[in-house]
Amino acid sequence: MSRQYDVIVVGAGNGGLAAGGITSKNGLSTLVLERHNIPGGSATSFRRGRFEFETSLHELAEVGPNPFEGTVRQLFDELGAKDVEWHFEENAFRVVLPGEGGFDATLPTGEEAFADEMERQVPGCRESVKAVFELGRHAIEAIQYLSKGTPDPAVLQSEYADFMRIASHTTKEVLDALHMPKRAQDILVTYWCYLGAPADQLDFLYYALMLILYVQLRPAMPKMRSHEMSLALEKAIHEHGGEIWYNSEVERILVKDGKAYGVAVDGKEIYAEHIICNSHMGNALSRLLPAEEIPEKMLKLANARDIALSFVTVYLGMNRSAEELGIHDYSNFVIPCADSREQYNRCCSMEDSGYAIMNCLNTVIPESSPEGTCTLFFTTMYYGDVWKDVKPEEYKKLKIKIAGEIIENCEKALGITLKPYIEEIVIAAPPTFARYLMTPRGTPYGYQFDMWDSIMMRTMNVEAEEPIKNLRFCGACGERGDGYSSAYISGMNTGLRTVRDAKEGK
Ligand SMILES: Cc1cc2nc3c(=O)[nH]c(=O)nc-3n(C[C@H](O)[C@H](O)[C@H](O)COP(=O)(O)OP(=O)(O)OC[C@H]3O[C@@H](n4cnc5c(N)ncnc54)[C@H](O)[C@@H]3O)c2cc1C
Structure with missing residues (x-):
């Protein structure tokens, strides 16, 4: 069989569009296959009567109003996907616990204003709130250092000691260690649901990063709903010479002797050097991959994880x-x-x-x-499987x-x-999302985070967890977990690893 494309991407969700954008921009012939007639997966909109509804986006992280640059803005700029008009929220969130002893707190964006309002709500918490931001910024620097290559343990100990201290602790453990009053913790962790795990299960590192990104760069909304972002990425892929075929459901990913080499779609086989899968990993394991070619460690990992909310x-x-x-x-x-x-x-x-x-x-x-x-x-x-x-x-x-x-x-x-x-x-309801996204239980969130399976662990193991040669995963099941920005960044990273391997002839 002869290779027809350098890269085939299965699914045009946020992860697949970002991956296809990166591979096509870097000169790899790229085909994106999507079962629906529009791009975006979760990231789309629909009309009823005189209204156009956003399907899924509450808030987009990592854009940043000019001149601040979040990674998502950089990615869109890099791909030339500039047709998006982003608007920004003034406040981070309002949280209301009704009843006696409850609270009604509206937290503004901007670190100082946020800390001031937290202090007004719970006198005495300001210092610990500031410490959360301080630790989060320190963690960002440490992660930037780690991403440069093999880290030197001595540098980690001397320069990033606080990062080493917090990296394996839950959000609750760190907030307790900072002596943050419980009422302040309850308000501060309002965003926990965006990462899908409660404060005593969610690593502090990821929560602090998300909080900083929302509070400092402000949450963004595209003017014409998330569909506008999906269309901008679709256009970028076309401009870089990539192809997108709609109404094209991948029936199988072709694998032989531990190596992926193509897909089956509409009863035909199409061959490529690299396959990037944006379909949920559970879907790939149960439907798309030949059972005899699935390495045991992949199954064990998937079974150890909980399907997200x-x-x-x-x-x-x-x-x-x-x-x-x-x-x-x-x-x-x-x-x-x-x-x-x-x-x-x-x-x-x-x-x-x-x-x-x-x-x-x-x-x-x-x-x-x-x-x-x-x-x-x-x-x-x-x-859980309550439905x-x-x-x-x-x-x-x-x-x-x-x-x-x-x-x-x-x-x-x-x-x-x-x-x-x-x-x-x-x-x-969950069956609606399951039908549209083809995810188990209709989750748009991949797998739930846990301390043994935190963003650090996933990032460090990202290549070890792709044991089938030339097959990579991106999107909500990727190293960054759920969310728009996470799916875009996971797609970008997967695209970049594919470009690296293609250039090295691997
Ligand atoms: C109601 C709701 C609210 C949300 N709110 C937020 C929020 O405020 N902020 C935030 O950051 N995130 C939010 N999210 C989460 C976010 O939307 C997702 O985590 C993210 O979009 C997942 O992207 P993905 O790349 O994994 O792709 P998905 O959106 O899962 O898309 C996968 C694509 O692959 C296609 N596909 C699957 N199998 C095949 C196949 N065999 N062949 C061809 N195509 C296939 C599907 O049709 C789909 O288009 C929300 C999600 C929902 C549903």
Whole structure:
């Protein structure tokens, strides 16, 4: 069989588009295969009535308003994908714990303003909040040093001692060690759900990095929803000579004697030197790869990991403006209890967890829906295989019940009235995402982080965990885990490793 492409990318999600952009930009003939008729995977939009809804993006990290440059902005610039108009949030988040002893805190962006507001909410916590930012910045420098090549242990000990101290500790352990009052910890870790694991399971390093990126570079939103970013990357791939075939579901990844050499699509085989898989690793292991060619260590690793969370999302088109509804903040976290582990535990069943995030794009981009209207986007999460027992005949009723609970919980906690003003409603549940993304349990988040499987461990083992020659994975199952910026960066890194190997003739 003769090689037809240098690289085939399976899936045009954020990871696949970034990988295909990098390989085509670097002169490798690249074919991206996507089963849908549009790019983006999770990163897209849809229309109902007079509204265009963002499908998935709450907040995008690592862009940064000019002149600050986050890695995502650098990647888009590098690929020439400049057609995106990013807008930035003023506040990081609002978090509301209703009831006696609860709190209602709106945390601004900017490190000083953030620390000031934390101090106002919980007197005496300022120093420990500043220490979190200090440690996070130190960690960024250490990671930059580590990424330059083989690190010198003596330099690590002398220059990056604090990094070495915190690298193997959970967020909760470090915040306790900094003597941060528990109430301040509960507010500070609001973003834990974006990384999918509670504070006592999530490594401090990654949480601090994410917090700094959101608070300093500010969360970004593309004007025309995330679809605009997917289209910009699609265009860049074409401009660099790459091809994207839509409506092309890869049925198998071809592997022989431990080496990947092509894919089967529409009953035909296409051959390439390198295969990059943006389909969930669980999907690749159970459907795409020949069972006899899967190394045992790959299976063991996949089985040791937990499949990450799944979401129910409710999209509302409202016939009132955000102002008329009394909505002023973009990201509103409504939590049922203060502690992140308890919040997590509540999300491990089909009962109403009381947990919801409500986003209103009009507070950042007023013209994102017709005048006098606004769109709202609600999310709640589920851990474990809790949706497996839902019978098909119960599904619709259940979805509507959950949507009702989410809306009511937000109405009560935020003191707003929504129900009489709903013009359009769309509900997506784990089966919706499973069908669209082809991920187990519909997770958009890959595998859940754990201390044995933290960002450090994944980054250090990234090549060791790709035991089939010429086959790499990118996206939410990659070393950076879930999220838009993580998937883009994992795609970029996978593309760069592929370019390196292609140039070295490996
Ligand atoms: C409701 C929701 C809210 C979210 N909020 C945020 C947020 O605020 N901030 C943030 O950073 N992240 C957020 N995320 C997570 C983020 O969207 C994902 O982690 C990220 O987009 C995953 O990208 P990926 O590269 O893994 O690809 P995916 O989005 O999973 O796309 C994979 C692509 O591969 C295609 N594919 C799969 N199998 C095949 C095959 N066999 N052949 C051809 N094509 C195939 C699929 O059709 C799909 O297009 C959210 C996700 C959801 C669903």
